[in-house]
Amino acid sequence: MHATAPVIPQRHDAARPWWHASPAVCAIFYPYLLKGFHANVNAGMALPALLLALSMAIPLIGFVVAWKLGRLAHPNDAQITAKRLAWLAVAAPPIYTAAGVLLYMAGDPVADTTLWLGIWIVLAAAGVRSTVRKQSSTPAAAQAPSPRLRVWHGISALAIILLFLAMHMTNHLAGLLGEAQHRQLMDIFRTIYRAHLVEPLIVALFLFQVVSGLAMVRAHSTRPADFFRSLQLASGAYLVFFILAHMNSVFFYARRFAGIETDWDFATGAPAGLIHDAWNIRLVPHYYFGVFLALSHLVLGARVVALAHGARRERADRWSAAGIAASALAALLIMLGMCGVHLPI
Numbered sequence: 001m002h003a004t005a006p007v008i009p010q011r012h013d014a015a016r017p018w019w020h021a022s023p024a025v026c027a028i029f030y031p032y033l034l035k036g037f038h039a040n041v042n043a044g045m046a047l048p049a050l051l052l053a054l055s056m057a058i059p060l061i062g063f064v065v066a067w068k069l070g071r072l073a074h075p076n077d078a079q080i081t082a083k084r085l086a087w088l089a090v091a092a093p094p095i096y097t098a099a100g101v102l103l104y105m106a107g108d109p110v111a112d113t114t115l116w117l118g119i120w121i122v123l124a125a126a127g128v129r130s131t132v133r134k135q136s137s138t139p140a141a142a143q144a145p146s147p148r149l150r151v152w153h154g155i156s157a158l159a160i161i162l163l164f165l166a167m168h169m170t171n172h173l174a175g176l177l178g179e180a181q182h183r184q185l186m187d188i189f190r191t192i193y194r195a196h197l198v199e200p201l202i203v204a205l206f207l208f209q210v211v212s213g214l215a216m217v218r219a220h221s222t223r224p225a226d227f228f229r230s231l232q233l234a235s236g237a238y239l240v241f242f243i244l245a246h247m248n249s250v251f252f253y254a255r256r257f258a259g260i261e262t263d264w265d266f267a268t269g270a271p272a273g274l275i276h277d278a279w280n281i282r283l284v285p286h287y288y289f290g291v292f293l294a295l296s297h298l299v300l301g302a303r304v305v306a307l308a309h310g311a312r313r314e315r316a317d318r319w320s321a322a323g324i325a326a327s328a329l330a331a332l333l334i335m336l337g338m339c340g341v342h343l344p345i
């Protein structure tokens with residue numbers, strides 16, 4: 001079930017420091033691009049759109065670098081480190097959101113941008129150093145993810161979809177119809193996913209996904225991966241941070257620390273909204289990629305299961321591509337609804 005895409009020979013991988021460190025270097029600019037967006041949000045369409053697009057390109061750059069490195073049949077330690085750094089850059093949106101929430105809860109001892117700058121300069125330097133020092137090292141031993149863990153990860157994902165995620169996504173899609181529709185549906189769904197025994201189970205399942213997912217991403221970092229596997233790994237890395245950040249925001253920040261209702265107003269950063277608030281703008285890439293990558297991750301998990309059960313690769317890839325496109329569209333519709341666009345029905 002491992003990736004069987006053609007792999008490029010080792011010599012084509014630039015064991016180049018700039019290439020290996022580029023996702024971490026780009027990630028340094030993430031909060032500044034969002035700040036630029038906020039400063040120019042009323043200055044026409046083009047500049048703010050460009051700045052938001054550039055901020056959202058940072059996870060994409062991380063993905064492309066990890067994907068290219070994933071084409072190596074036998075990566076060495078430096079290349080494995082670079083791949084892991086690239087995945088961290090993919091997760092820049094939830095890492096930045098979590099940093100902002102945690103620092104706020106701690107009384108803002110330091111600005112989130114200062115912390116961000118420090119973290120990513122260190123990570124970029126580590127990427128360069130690792131490449132320079134281990135450039136000529138021999139390929140690392142490939143690790144195999146535990147087959148049992150893979151099966152339980154899949155079963156747990158199915159339980160999450162049935163108990164919570166299908167409702168959660170439908171609920172957010174309903175926001176496109178209007179706030180009232182979103183609230184009505186949430187009131188119904190909450191009777192299920194907030195039920196006495198169900199809610200702790202959902203939390204436990206998500207935490208299991210994080211731990212088992214991390215173990216699998218770690219093992220896969222030593223192996224080659226085709227495009228689809230690369231997206232599965234990158235989305236998994238994003239979700240590790242997204243799930244922890246999101247659950248911290250809902251359970252600890254909102255419900256315990258601030259004592260606020262985790263409803264439509266909370267999700268959309270009311271009254272200022274997501275677009276016109278200097279802090280809230282970070283939630284746009286955070287949520288967009290959260291939905292897009294969570295749905296894509298499920299599509300890609302289904303692809304692995306289908307291939308293991310004898311599905312033809314071209315067919316599985318075609319369906320996966322369609323599923324990924326549908327995930328991107330669903331994320332866009334949800335974000336439009338949350339940013340105030342409502343269908344006139």
Ligand code: HEM
Nearest residue numbers: 172190193199202206246250262263267287290291294334
């Ligand atoms: C647009 C994207 C999203 C927004 C705006 C959002 C917002 C929210 C809100 C407002 C709640 C509180 C619900 C309540 O009080 O009933 C919540 C809970 C939660 N969300 Fe999300 N969410 C999003 C995407 C996701 C995704 C993609 C995942 C999973 C990968 C996720 C996982 C969770 C979990 C585990 C909870 C806690 C559920 C509970 O109360 O038991 N969310 N989210």
